[in-house]
Amino acid sequence: MISPIKNIARSASKQESLNILSFICDGYFDSMLCEALPQHNFYGPINDGNKPSGWNFTLCPQPNNFHYIANINQSNIVNKINFDLIICHDRTSQYDIARQFAQALHINTIIVEHIVNTTHLDLISMIPLLKKTKNDINVFIEDITEQFKIPGTIIKYGIPNLKHNNRDDKKNQILVLNLDQPTVDSIQPHISTPIVLYDINNLNPKQYYSLLQKSKFYFNMSAEITRLQLPVLHAMSAGCVVVSMSSPVINNLITHMKNGIIINGMEDLLEVWKNIDNIDTKKISQNANQYIMDNYDPEQFKQQWQNIITLTAKQTYVR
Numbered sequence: 001m002i003s004p005i006k007n008i009a010r011s012a013s014k015q016e017s018l019n020i021l022s023f024i025c026d027g028y029f030d031s032m033l034c035e036a037l038p039q040h041n042f043y044g045p046i047n048d049g050n051k052p053s054g055w056n057f058t059l060c061p062q063p064n065n066f067h068y069i070a071n072i073n074q075s076n077i078v079n080k081i082n083f084d085l086i087i088c089h090d091r092t093s094q095y096d097i098a099r100q101f102a103q104a105l106h107i108n109t110i111i112v113e114h115i116v117n118t119t120h121l122d123l124i125s126m127i128p129l130l131k132k133t134k135n136d137i138n139v140f141i142e143d144i145t146e147q148f149k150i151p152g153t154i155i156k157y158g159i160p161n162l163k164h165n166n167r168d169d170k171k172n173q174i175l176v177l178n179l180d181q182p183t184v185d186s187i188q189p190h191i192s193t194p195i196v197l198y199d200i201n202n203l204n205p206k207q208y209y210s211l212l213q214k215s216k217f218y219f220n221m222s223a224e225i226t227r228l229q230l231p232v233l234h235a236m237s238a239g240c241v242v243v244s245m246s247s248p249v250i251n252n253l254i255t256h257m258k259n260g261i262i263i264n265g266m267e268d269l270l271e272v273w274k275n276i277d278n279i280d281t282k283k284i285s286q287n288a289n290q291y292i293m294d295n296y297d298p299e300q301f302k303q304q305w306q307n308i309i310t311l312t313a314k315q316t317y318v319r
Contacts, residue, residue: 017039018084018313020042020085020086021087021101022043023044023045023086023089023097025114026055027055027056027060028056028060030042031061031062033305034063036158036306037305037306041065042067043066043069044066045068046069058203058204059208060205083107084313085107085108085309085313086109087112088110089112089114090113091113095111098111102135106317107317108312108315108317109136109312110139110308110309111136111138112140112141113138113141114141135318138152138153139153142156142252153308155301155305155308156295156296158296159234160237161237161292161293162213170216171214173193173216174194174195174243175198175235176195176218176219176221177197178199178200178201179221190273191269193273196215208234212237212238216241217243217281218231218235218241220232220242220243220245227249232250232253233296235288236259236289237289237296239285239288241285242254242288243261244262258287259287260284261279261284
């Protein structure tokens, strides 16, 4: 049996390779973290041998340093592996069970908050929890700490540079991912530019990036208000002109007619397309790519995560 005392002693010494119990958020984030930190081992708990439905293994193949542990609980996890720390996502969904494991193993926890809208009521209600940081390290994917004075570290996603070598080679098409066909059919008669629809769940990484690089436009018709949409970031990196429904998240990311186009509904969309030839889409494309390169640097993501993981693993667990 692995004792908590052994885990405390282990955390006091520098470990080149750490064992991290990671409660899965989604495949892209977890694979991005594993690939940025190949020296560490990540373990995801699953039940009954079923891989998590939230991980798209076609788009995000399982990294070599990510492993599954089936049917673990507080009583048997200490017989498995010497864990150095825990990573969980969002206090509203995974935190309670992660805290139970942390208490059993006497190790600290990194909580990654993927909520980015500072005005959302769910976030406001979470502030008392976010400020209780004994044995916990808060990591935010965007700057939501200043307004509410929440202690934590901001680590933005690491987005690769997908810029196409020659924008003139891009097809005059609008890429849409995971929008239903009837909606596309209702839009297409009013827009001269062809709309191509793909199910992101059926794309491998090469196909996914190639579609973004070849498409002149990308439509985001989701009005999701609390979470950052990774395909939008990838589309901007690839130099697509992103045309997106307005939301607090999108409005923080895109400056209308500078690095993207923001619409409030179908009427806006049709009005934009009437004037699309008069819009400097080449400049918007360049600005979008530059914005991602300036704000979502993969090397900075890697270095910040290495620092926070090393710090958390070496901190003594306090009962």
